[in-house]
Amino acid sequence: MSLLSIRNLTKRFGGLTAVNKVSFDVEEGAIVGLIGPNGAGKTTVFNLITGNYRPDEGDILFAGTSIKALRTHKIVSMGIARTFQTIRLFQKVSVLENVLAGRHCRMKAGLVAGMLKTPFEKKEEREALRYCVEELEFVGLKGQESQVADSLSYGNQRLLEIARALASEPKLLILDEPAGGMNEQETEALVGLIGKLKGRGLTILLIEHDMSLVMRACEHLVVLEYGCKIAEGPPETVKNDPKVIEAYLGAD
Amino acid sequence: MGEGMILKIENLHVKYGQVEVLHGINLHVNKGEIVTILGANGAGKSTTLNAISGLVKVSSGAIYFEDQPISKVPAHRVVELGVAQAPEGRRVFGTLTVQENLNLGAFTNRDGDNIIQTLGWIYELFPVLLERKNQLAGTLSGGEQQMLAIGRALMANPKVLLLDEPSLGLAPILVKAIFKTLKEINEAGLTIVLVEQNARAALKLANRGYVFEVGKVALEGPSADLLEDPNVQNAYLGGNH
Amino acid sequence: MMNEKYKLFLYSAFALILATAPLYLNSYWVDVLNSVGLYAILALSLNIILGDAGLYNMGHAAFFAVGAYTAAYLNTQFGLPILWALPVSGIVAGIAGLLVARPVVHLRGDYLLIVTVGVGEILRIALINDVFGLTGGPNGIFGIDRPVLFGFKIRKPQEFFYLIWGFVAVTIFLFYRLKNSRFGRALDYLREDMTAAEGSGIDTGRYQLYAFMVGAAWAGMAGTLYASKMSIISPESFSFWESVLIFIIVILGGSGNIAGVLLGTFLIIGLPEAFRGFANARMWFFGLAMMLMMIFRTEGILPHRPRVFKSLDRQRP
Amino acid sequence: MEEFFQQLTNGLAVGGIYALIALGYTMVYGVLKLINFAHGDLFTLGAYLGLTLLTSLGLSGHLGTVLGLIVLAIMVTGFVGIAGALLERAAYRPLRDSHRLSAVVSALGASIFLQNTIMLIYGAKNYVYPLDILPRTTLHIFGLPVPLVRILILTASLLLMAGLYLFIQKTRLGTAIRAAAIDQGAAKLMGINVNQVIMIVFLVGPGLGGVAGLMVGLYYGQVNFTMGWVYGLKAFTAAILGGIGNIPGAMVGGLLLGVIEALGAAYISIAWKDAIAFCVLIVILIVRPTGILGERVADKI
Amino acid sequence: ADTIKIGLMAPLTGSWASEGEEMKNIVNLLADEINANGGLLGQQIEVIAEDDGGDPRTASLAAQRLATQEVIAVIGTYGSSVTEASQAIYDDFSILQVANGSTAIRLTEKGLKYFFRTSPRDDEQGRVAAQTIKGLGFGKVAILHDNTSYAKGLAEETKGLLEKTSNSIVFFDALTPGERDYTAILTKMKAANPDVVFFTGYYPELGLILRQKMEMAWNVPFIGGDATNNPDLVKIAGAKAAEGYYFLSPPVPQDLAFAKSKDFLKAYKAKYGSYPGSIWAVLSGDGFLTITEGVKAAKTTDPEKLAEFLHAGTQKVSGLTGKIAFNTKGDRVGEVYRVYRIDAEGKFILQDK
């Protein structure tokens, strides 16, 4: 059984069909790239997976269960975490607290425990802090815990988004243009990070226009155009698919 | 100001609150050139463009446009003088339609024929925008917004075009198309200042380049030289890829 | 850190000066402090909703009123001692908060603001019209008992001072802890970016309701204290202007910052008293002072600062 | 049935005034996202200034009623507009880059300040406009007695709304205002003089509020220094009801609020009429979270 | 002490500020007069005015503040619930309080020793109102109040009395004060077709109502309570619309035969340029005279003795609205209310009993 299975997914905005009967699978442990021209509906697919939009048709199965009607936070707690195309950090909040946001769904202390600082709450906080610090270290942001998120450089903000997503211990991580706004050196580091994530057993679905990253990081590609899937397969095959070249890559 | 120079920056300092982020930038652009500015995140590239446009306050130093000091000129006047910018983060008017956004780009452009002509040309360049003409800009996909931002800046019919990471979030085919178009409009006489992360493509396009490091110019020179420079190769061109 | 020590010293000195205030102030100034204390509770409770969760609530006096009327009713009709009424009215006001927030909490900024204004007004009109014969109409409810603590009847301003400020202290203690807990952080996230918060796994809808519930419950308890202190309550005391005043305190003091909100209360409740010398120009000076303070401290007197993690190095694995 | 139509015209008359004040409210809000709580007090200022000018200049005596009133209206609009622009300069501009609610608090301070300024200058008592400046003709429309002045007020509101709407939608300056409303920085990059735009908005918005104050004074006769608070809140409610920032919305919201109040008073209870109006508002907002003609939202994720 | 301090608690800011302003004017004028004539018991009087903002919380602070300034007595205030918020404080500090605009019955039913009022009570006015309505021969009555505790109290009192007789109440509701347009209410009231409307609210609203009633061409007579006794009423409504309006009120100083009232009016006009408008403000002057005459007669400033003296009710003080004496509860005794009617020129004409 695949970890994520998209079945006949359709989403319309008014007269526009942004996603049109798209189906594909993401196997456990795989790194899958979702590519396609601007406006092809990639981000919309992500928004459908994470419950930000509701599909008009089709279904989304995560580990066998349909998640298409669940609310976003529920989906996150089931094990899907994401980053956003335009960075959406909590700008005026410290870096570590940004990561703690991701940890939220794995914690239990409520209102009363928080007011009274019960031993359970204290222990849980301590562990959460430790876990989040580790995740920050993992993405390479050690020592910046107390900075305000918006004071980080653009590339680091992207990494922070990844750390926040990781803090929820997802099984599936979905990244929307993680290398957007990064220079080639930073992109290089990102490829390394994605490799390490795979090492941890995570499954990753990503959107990216930087083909150098896509080619190096992904094992499988799905190509959308005008909301429809036009190709799917291993990177080398897709790269040479004339339809993909015409719609997306352009001739050299 | 030297012969043929259209834009010149002398010893530019800029602060955000107490923190100085530009520590004396010197830079010039000749008429008809494409100049690219490279640099790591946070080096001050966008800040420099915003200083030229008058969006951030200059704390010391001077900026000249066509021999006229503009560091104290308010932003809207700078546009009237002929400097347009497609800013970082696109900043399209989300609750206005694509068409309205483009019209706003031509706010200072009083040449009616030019407006119609440019508009046609932009729709030709980015056919998606024509399809989405009456859609709210805020609901466009990331790349579509990027196209709109570039198109909008062109609508002003500027003498100098400032582009802040125009290729961000664009599909490869479009990046190629845009760079090709930039070349064309440059050849038609428009001067371009290009901030890019995609250093290789930018250097291939530009006549000259500047490399910023933490608020200072670290390197400058003709693009060809920079492409060859081992420091640049290591830091911005991703080594041997 | 030097700065931290200095801060601690400042706070303790302040607490000490305040705690001994009834010894050297006359009953008028003590009563002014009582007023400040009551509004401090109200403002701290609104701060949860407005400052922390970022929900524009300009009808907070409604929950204050629910608490006050609940306590007054239970006390005058059933003889429930006023301090026993304290938790009851907290619960009733909290439930009121939930009920009010439930259908409208998804509204954006100013739309929520006008709805809360509306709720406040609807309640006030209901009170004036003696809804279900419970509220005594424009006369309100009178003859409310003074609180009795361990057999001691509290009636003088000096005595109320310790009751009210004791409650303020408990509130600060609990809310401060809440701020740096999972709950408090959740409110920060949803204030900053609702979509990102939901996307990080936080049930934003639920926390918005919780914020309203906690804020309303505390305002309700403040209402009980108010009712027992005044011994008569009437709809005038819960007008739109009261909501506005509490709102101003939170924003001007520094929304999201407990010390700022306290300082704001001193200024907003204290200044009109300090300006009494100007006779009928006192509100003129007050308006002027408000504008000036806002212009010179645009983010509030003591703005919210992001949390600093000092002890991380010890925790690092 | 006759009573129903009578109440409807009563509601429209009141609503016309709400709409007129709401127009100014909405304009200012549209650009600065600022709930200008001082708007109601600028309205009061208009009423007082109108009275002072009317009695001290004797305009209608010199120029005849119609011309005199027009000149008076222009003068009031101008003066209150200038007061509004000064207010913006002093109390709002320094806060333009800070949190939205900071400016709201400054506006509340300005409201207290203005209200008490008027009280200190004129005293706390009620003032009365000279009677019978306006024609007291009552028309009979389909058998309903409708005072002519009400029709004039409603017409004036509608005309001003239409004019304002065309100005915002069709003119270059209007486009600039709309752009500045969305993103001031980006608007500057389009060559728009944002400070100037805001100043114009603060001339027009408060100016409209001032002229509404004048109308209320002329028609109802009685003014006092606290009247702006109630009217301001109603106008704000009306603007939200219609969808704040939206000019036809202010009109629709104002008229609707007036009608709801009148019908609520007529068929449910007078004492509860404001509560009824707020209930309707809440229900409408639950169904349409951005008001009846609410602004278009675009939050692309 | 070298001066005798008397407090005045009044709404100097907020929506009742116009009332407060006049109260302050009147009390200051009377105090100046006494001071110019050698003072009270050989001492000068110092009036300390505090703002109660017309709101209970501010009032309790104002009361605390006055209590700490060694006043022997306080005049005020306006609004029953506002007064009530201060009653206990003055009582605790043994300060004499003479309220001037607080008509709720319960205020004097608590048995407070130091509390008096120069304003009559709702029940008294209600009685006179019901009598008048009957006396004028009206059958179907509409009653309109404004949901302040004063107006509602009076409305309910009158309603109760009228219902006991042959009168029928065809309309009973409350307007919202501070608005400008009351046509919706008039339209609704007209549909109930009353013979008379009894209005218990305040003059600014009434002025507008009378005017709008005339524009509607509805000719029903109106009767009102003492809160409508203000010359501005005619200015707002216009003489034509106000003509024929009846109201109940303690006599205005103009109608009193005392030299004292006449002198007072002259002095007031000379100093402030017009006659005092509000009857409540005039009653604060009565409060002042109660205190000063009481001190004079009892030859002491001790509030306890003063209170005993006033409760005895033997000494009648000549006030601005007639003779003043109190019963043991602290209420003013005697018939105070008169009926007025507005004539074609807008003058208030005292009607024969």
Ligand SMILES: Nc1ncnc2c1ncn2[C@@H]1O[C@H](COP(=O)(O)OP(=O)(O)OP(=O)(O)O)[C@@H](O)[C@H]1O
């Ligand atoms: N909320 C919305 N309302 C209307 N149209 C929308 C909305 N969201 C997306 N669209 C449209 O749907 C299409 C797909 O958008 P989407 O953001 O999924 O594209 P994308 O593949 O992520 O493109 P890019 O690579 O440029 O980010 C676009 O044409 C966009 O204009």
Ligand SMILES: Nc1ncnc2c1ncn2[C@@H]1O[C@H](COP(=O)(O)OP(=O)(O)OP(=O)(O)O)[C@@H](O)[C@H]1O
């Ligand atoms: N509004 C601001 N307030 C405070 N600091 C800012 C602000 N904008 C930018 N900075 C800081 O100024 C420095 C330069 O930023 P700038 O945006 O000019 O860099 P850049 O070279 O364009 O980087 P990028 O490649 O990320 O766009 C950075 O350290 C940044 O954090």
Ligand SMILES: [Mg+2]
């Ligand atoms: Mg996308």
Ligand SMILES: [Mg+2]
């Ligand atoms: Mg940049």
